[in-house]
Amino acid sequence: MNEPDTASSLLDVRGLEVSFGRAKAVDGISFDVRRGETLGLVGESGCGKSTTALALMRLLRDVRLGGEARLDGVDLLDLDEDSMRARRGADIAMIFQDPGTALHPMIRVGDQIVETLNAHIKLSRDEAHRRAVDLLRQVGIAAPEERFFAYPHEMSGGMCQRAMIAIAMACSPRLLIADEPTTALDVTVQAQILDLLRELTGGLGMGVILITHDLGVVAGMTDRVAVMYAGVIVETAPTTALFANPAHPYTRGLLHSIPKLDGGWDEPVPTIPGSVQGAMELSGCRFVPRCPRASEACKAVPALREIAEEHFVACWNAP
Amino acid sequence: MLERPMSEILIKAAGVARHYRLSEHRTLRALDGVDLEIHRGATIGLVGESGSGKSTLGRTLVGLQKPTLGKVVFDGLDTASPDRAALAKLRRQRQIIFQDPSSALNPRMTIGDTIVEHLRVQGWTRADARARAAEMIEQAGLSAAFLSRYPHEISGGQRQRAVIARAISTDPAFIVADEPVSALDVSTRAQIMNLLRKLQADRGTTMLFISHDLSVVAHMCRDVAVMYLGRIVEIAPRAGLFETPRHPYTAALLSAIPLPDPVRERTRVRTVLKGETPDPAARPSGCSFHPRCPRASELCRTTDPKMRPIGDRQQVACHHPLD
Numbered sequence: 001m002n003e004p005d006t007a008s009s010l011l012d013v014r015g016l017e018v019s020f021g022r023a024k025a026v027d028g029i030s031f032d033v034r035r036g037e038t039l040g041l042v043g044e045s046g047c048g049k050s051t052t053a054l055a056l057m058r059l060l061r062d063v064r065l066g067g068e069a070r071l072d073g074v075d076l077l078d079l080d081e082d083s084m085r086a087r088r089g090a091d092i093a094m095i096f097q098d099p100g101t102a103l104h105p106m107i108r109v110g111d112q113i114v115e116t117l118n119a120h121i122k123l124s125r126d127e128a129h130r131r132a133v134d135l136l137r138q139v140g141i142a143a144p145e146e147r148f149f150a151y152p153h154e155m156s157g158g159m160c161q162r163a164m165i166a167i168a169m170a171c172s173p174r175l176l177i178a179d180e181p182t183t184a185l186d187v188t189v190q191a192q193i194l195d196l197l198r199e200l201t202g203g204l205g206m207g208v209i210l211i212t213h214d215l216g217v218v219a220g221m222t223d224r225v226a227v228m229y230a231g232v233i234v235e236t237a238p239t240t241a242l243f244a245n246p247a248h249p250y251t252r253g254l255l256h257s258i259p260k261l262d263g264g265w266d267e268p269v270p271t272i273p274g275s276v277q278g279a280m281e282l283s284g285c286r287f288v289p290r291c292p293r294a295s296e297a298c299k300a301v302p303a304l305r306e307i308a309e310e311h312f313v314a315c316w317n318a319p
Numbered sequence: 320m321l322e323r324p325m326s327e328i329l330i331k332a333a334g335v336a337r338h339y340r341l342s343e344h345r346t347l348r349a350l351d352g353v354d355l356e357i358h359r360g361a362t363i364g365l366v367g368e369s370g371s372g373k374s375t376l377g378r379t380l381v382g383l384q385k386p387t388l389g390k391v392v393f394d395g396l397d398t399a400s401p402d403r404a405a406l407a408k409l410r411r412q413r414q415i416i417f418q419d420p421s422s423a424l425n426p427r428m429t430i431g432d433t434i435v436e437h438l439r440v441q442g443w444t445r446a447d448a449r450a451r452a453a454e455m456i457e458q459a460g461l462s463a464a465f466l467s468r469y470p471h472e473i474s475g476g477q478r479q480r481a482v483i484a485r486a487i488s489t490d491p492a493f494i495v496a497d498e499p500v501s502a503l504d505v506s507t508r509a510q511i512m513n514l515l516r517k518l519q520a521d522r523g524t525t526m527l528f529i530s531h532d533l534s535v536v537a538h539m540c541r542d543v544a545v546m547y548l549g550r551i552v553e554i555a556p557r558a559g560l561f562e563t564p565r566h567p568y569t570a571a572l573l574s575a576i577p578l579p580d581p582v583r584e585r586t587r588v589r590t591v592l593k594g595e596t597p598d599p600a601a602r603p604s605g606c607s608f609h610p611r612c613p614r615a616s617e618l619c620r621t622t623d624p625k626m627r628p629i630g631d632r633q634q635v636a637c638h639h640p641l642d
Contacts, residue, residue, distance in 0.1 A: 044504035045475075158595050186368035187531065188592045191575040195591060213505065216577025220584040240581045257509040258579050259534040261561065268513045269538055272506035275474045 010035045010072060010207040011056075011175055017066030018048070018055045025051040027231040028067065030304075033175065038201070038208040040222035040239065042215065042254075046276050047228040049211045053177045056209075057094050058084045071175060090120040093168040097180035099160035103152040109163045110136070110148030116170045135166040140196055158189035162196065169200055176201060179211045194221060215258055219243060224310070227251050230276055230286040233304065237311035247313040249291050285315070293317040329359040329525045330380060330413075330493055334389035336549075337375050347600040349375040351549035352389070354626070359492070362519060362526040364536035364557070366572070367546035370596050373529045376546070377495040380527060381413040394492065411441055414486040418498035420478035424470040430456070430481045431466030437485050451488055459484035460514055476507035480514065487518060497529045512538055533576060537561065545569045548599055548607040551626070555633035565629055565640040567612050606638065614639045 009032040018026040026048040033039045041049045054060045056069055056076060069076045071092060076084065096102040104112060113132040117123055123131065129148070136144035139162040152160050161181065168176060178197065182190035198221065201208050210221055218225055219239065226236040227248065235248040246252045253272035274290040284299040285291070291298070297316040304312040307319070337350040350372045357363050367373045378384045380391060382398055391398045393413065396405055417423045424433055431452050438448035453463045459480040470478055479499060486494055496515065500508040512535065519526055528539045536543055537557050544554040545566065553566040564570040567590075574590045592611045597603055603610050609619040618638050626636045 044506065156595050186596070187575045188368065188571060189595055190577075191589060191591050194577070214577065215505075215579040216584070219579050219581040220577050243579065243581050254505055255579065257506050259509070259512065259532075259538045261534040261537060261573075261576065261578070265537050265557065268516065269509040271509040271513065275476055275507060276504075 008034050012070045015067035019064040029233045033207040036205040038222045040218040040225040041211045043228035048231040090171045092175045093173040094177040095168050095181045098184050099164045120171045139166045175207045177209045235313045247318040248315045327359045328356045331356045331392045335386045336388040338387040360523045362540045364540035364543040365529045371546040372549040377497045381415045381495050411489045412492045414491040415495045416499045420482045423482050434485045455484040455488045493525045495527045553635045559633045565635040566637050
């Protein structure tokens with residue numbers, strides 16, 4: 001983490017800071033995403049996951065950004081608005097949680113794809129139309145020729161999310177950010193959309209940041225995971241290692257407090273006491289008020305340290 | 320979870336249907352003939368995807384909606400034609416907890432005033448209602464100091480505790496909990512689940528626990544009913560339902576749940592259903608699950624399967640149930 005292999009990393013984020021007024025929503029986080037890798041960004045609401053995503057997309061207004069985020073060496077935070085606009089959709093694309101509000105309600109779905117294509121690629125009208133229909137087909141929309149002319153309200157939530165994915169994939173971005181892409185969907189539809197994402201991003205060497213609070217989705221979809229708490233990354237590790245040996249007390253708490261499907265039903269569900277505190281109010285480790293292992297050492301901010309290969313944790317008392 | 324030995328039926332739905340007329344020729348059947356009995360002190364889980372009618376059933380059981388057909392019997396009382404005294408009792412005795420605690424609380428009222436108002440409507444004096452509010456907020460795991468707070472000043476989990484305090488303040492015999500933990504974060508979710516379990520055990524409240532999350536339901540209820548397009552398609556004790564689901568839809572639901580275990584998650588075989596839940600206003604013929612069902616036969620296209628007993632206390636509405 002401290003010295004990433006920049007040769008293979010697609011996105012390299014160093015000390016990213018996002019402040020709204022005096023509040024630091026994201027407080028100096030560093031991570032990288034490699035080509036062809038899916039990185040899971042997990043944590044509870046308010047921990048800064050979505051703010052991180054929006055900062056990388058440069059979609060936040062009236063905030064102060066700090067640090068750097070290099071996509072293939074180019075610092076996204078340093079680009080002027082025009083150069084950023086040229087990259088958004090082309091090099092870096094995003095899928096949002098609620099497809100119902102992310103799509104324009106009064107523009108036909110097909111035209112929304114065409115719009116993205118036209119913004120970045122020189123295509124004739126017919127060619128753009130054909131590409132859009134192809135994309136709709138690729139994301140598993142039945143009768144794509146007819147669906148091209150549908151408005152978002154004429155489609156189900158799952159269909160709209162497929163259309164959003166088609167828009168995001170239209171220009172084959174190098175980095176895809178999916179922010180809770182299946183949270184608003186039913187579980188059987190979620191399974192379809194996750195399969196689709198896996199299939200589409202798998203062969204392309206695309207880097208993916210998957211933001212989710214659902215540790216089941218993380219387990220099935222990601223190669224590595226970064227766990228966020230109150231604006232900082234508290235642990236990062238390859239997915240299997242994180243689930244097998246969670247080191248940070250917060251990660252452990254999160255994993256234990258998931259209700260199990262296969263037993264222990266009459267036992268109380270383990271909990272993490274309290275709730276997330278505002279980032280401003282605390283000095284030292286932010287998890288202290290909820291932490292079973294808190295000690296004197298926790299008055300100082302813990303930095304990420306490597307405890308196993310590629311497994312980093314920011315905790316003074318982790319094993 | 321903790322069932323009492325007595326097996327008296329507290330609430331019963333018999334052939335309950337709820338239709339919405341969309342136009343002259345189109346009727347949406349949100350509920351399409353539901354039979355359900357809940358014994359006193361029991362908690363039944365109700366699972367299904369959006370549009371399956373779970374919330375409509377919950378709202379109908381507490382009397383927020385009237386059934387178009389069929390009837391709801393509560394404690395021996397037909398809820399359709401009660402006299403005034405019976406109506407007051409029915410209101411007091413049946414409560415509902417909603418998914419989103421922010422919209423269930425008046426933003427301009429303190430938590431204390433919200434609970435007091437709820438009791439005043441039931442005829443409590445102001446002084447008694449205040450004392451009761453303080454007692455209830457503590458049972459819900461918050462200190463009495465929270466009574467003077469406004470909803471926006473407290474966290475989502477604390478708001479849900481306030482909503483629960485209000486619901487239990489009239490000592491209801493029956494509570495519908497409609498996705499009570501779905502809007503909450505993982506760590507808060509576990510806290511609220513434990514609170515509901517404790518209240519249920521301490522007070523012996525009968526509950527219908529609605530959730531789209533089967534793992535949450537497993538921790539809250541001994542028996543689980545699965546809904547699809549306005550009907551209950553399977554009902555069984557939780558172990559039976561999870562280990563030997565009989566309805567292909569139940570099996571597909573279970574297999575679609577992502578497990579928080581990368582090793583199992585990567586090796587398991589999934590039954591991914593084709594398509595999505597059909598529009599309840601255009602219900603397929605025969606078994607309404609047949610267009611998505613891997614086991615569908617000609618019979619399923621034409622004939623509606625009736626609910627029938629199968630195995631140990633399990634019931635399923637399917638022509639070709641799984642073994």
